[in-house]
Amino acid sequence: MTILNAEDSVIFIIDIQEKLLNAVFNKEIIAKKSTILAQASNILQVPVILTEQYPKGLGNTVNTIKEHLSEHYLFEKTDFNALNDENVLNLLNKLGRKNIIVCGIETHICVHQTVEALIQNGFKVTVVKDSCSSRSEEEYLQALRVMETSGANIKTTEMILFELLKGAKHPNFKEIQALIK
Numbered sequence: 001m002t003i004l005n006a007e008d009s010v011i012f013i014i015d016i017q018e019k020l021l022n023a024v025f026n027k028e029i030i031a032k033k034s035t036i037l038a039q040a041s042n043i044l045q046v047p048v049i050l051t052e053q054y055p056k057g058l059g060n061t062v063n064t065i066k067e068h069l070s071e072h073y074l075f076e077k078t079d080f081n082a083l084n085d086e087n088v089l090n091l092l093n094k095l096g097r098k099n100i101i102v103c104g105i106e107t108h109i110c111v112h113q114t115v116e117a118l119i120q121n122g123f124k125v126t127v128v129k130d131s132c133s134s135r136s137e138e139e140y141l142q143a144l145r146v147m148e149t150s151g152a153n154i155k156t157t158e159m160i161l162f163e164l165l166k167g168a169k170h171p172n173f174k175e176i177q178a179l180i181k
Helices: 018-023 027-044 086-095 107-120 137-150 157-165 173-179
Strands: 009-014 048-053 073-077 099-105 124-133 153-155
Touching: 009 027, 009 107, 018 027, 027 099, 027 124, 027 157, 027 173, 048 086, 048 107, 073 086, 099 107, 107 124, 107 137, 124 137, 124 157, 137 153, 153 157, 157 173
Parallel strands: 009 048, 009 099, 048 073, 099 124, 124 153
Antiparallel strands: none
């Protein structure tokens, strides 16, 4: 089990796009929790990588996420595994952070394949289960089981936020606490 820290983490938001979000079974929760992660990334200065699967057809990352990101890296893709783009892996290596916090759509396709590749490349991966989804709940649940078996930690948004803070004396404690409603 890895307890996360802001200084060694990256948030990886996979394909939370307009058309994909509207197709998943728990879209309101995904929209809310992924927006909280985006807001927290700014407050705690955790870099964010966004991917968009074929944005011409599926739309761009939803505005509720994008409007809360000051600095981020955006990659368009057609491969399900985001690391098939060598620029993504090069960026991760350049950032030099080993803990990758992953959320996105669809859990059993793009999230799963990217998580497996991250693990194979030596990263410690935490999947944010309440910020992931699929069209089918059964596919979503199976993907979580498979990723956990492969070595990913499965946590919730709130668990991650408080791990990044470490304690109530953190200078950003009240700002982060205010995100949780």
